[in-house]
Amino acid sequence: MSTIALSYKAVKLMKLCDIEGFQSLDDLLLVVALKDSACPAICITEGCDHTANMEPDQDQGFCEACGGNTVVSVLVLAGLI
Template sequence: MFNLSHPKLVTLAETEGYAEVADFLEDYALDSIVPAICMAPNCDHTADLEPDQRAGFCEACGRPTMKSGLVIAGLI
């Protein structure tokens, strides 16, 4: 099931300069590196990671909480 309204996904899309989550996903759906965001509360650090990343290391808070925008949306 797709989840295009998740708050972290909306934040990630806006950080990348997109007004609409759908436009963000369309541009990155087939890339080998995509934007990811930290899922920890009070941390919105972003980085470019693998499309299927679910537990990447966050350089800001030090936790394994980085998740790809494609994973958050439910595309992967």
């Protein structure tokens, strides 16, 4: 993974926080850690910011907006899984 990919992930993480209504990634991760079922996920395709609730370890969920298997859970994006 290059630095470019990492910062791209960071952009997607910030976007997901924004869409979910959290001030910071820490707040979002805390809420996710407290519930053990579905977890917020975002499509990593450029230009597509579709969000969904997925399994915490999901890294290739189906995106209903662009049709790709590109929806990644916040925990995977943040590198916690």
